[in-house]
Amino acid sequence: MAESWPAAEQKLARAKSSADPLRLDIRGPSGTVIARMRPLLASDITDDALVATIARWREENKERFLTIVPFDPEGTRQWIGRFPVGDPRRILFLVEAPDGRRLGHYGLLLNGAGEAEIDNTLRGAADCPPGLFGRVGQRMIRWAIEDLGATRLIVGVMSNNPTAIRHQ
Secondary structure (H helix, E strand, O other): OOOOOHHHHHHHHHHOOOOOOOOEEEEOOOOOEEEEEEEOOHHHHHOHHHHHHHHHHHHHOHHHOOOOOOOOHHHHHHHHHHHHHOOOOEEEEEEEOOOOOEEEEEEEEEEEOOEEEEEEEEEOOOOOOOOHHHHHHHHHHHHHHHHHOOOEEEEOOOOOOHHHHHOO
16 A cells, blocks of 8 residues: 555545536647646546547557556446546546547556656547647646645556657
């Protein structure tokens, strides 16, 4: 079991609160908003279209995951409830275009006091703006350091993911 990091866990709980969920803007080179990040919430478990979209993305990219769970909508619904929503040490942000189109997801796992791991990163849409997920990663890192107080961030990348390896 990982060492506890109560202050960061409380911030994740607030960020995932359905009353006032966190929203993070992703800005392009000109400063305009090119995407937004928002955490998956408990209420998203009942959004059949969202669950089906995430299941499709994960099925299309299953070779990029260490753990293979059923990527059908019901298995994905259970995974969302158990991990990004139900685990107090995890958060999974949905990445959306300004028009609301879903583009992918980006996650964070608290490993212990001061340490977090970027995980569950997935570009689901093929037509994302160039460099978008690099900017999403930069925003996630900034949020983890500035808001959560992370002093160490790690990321694991599978050897069959050359794009992610290039961006480390």
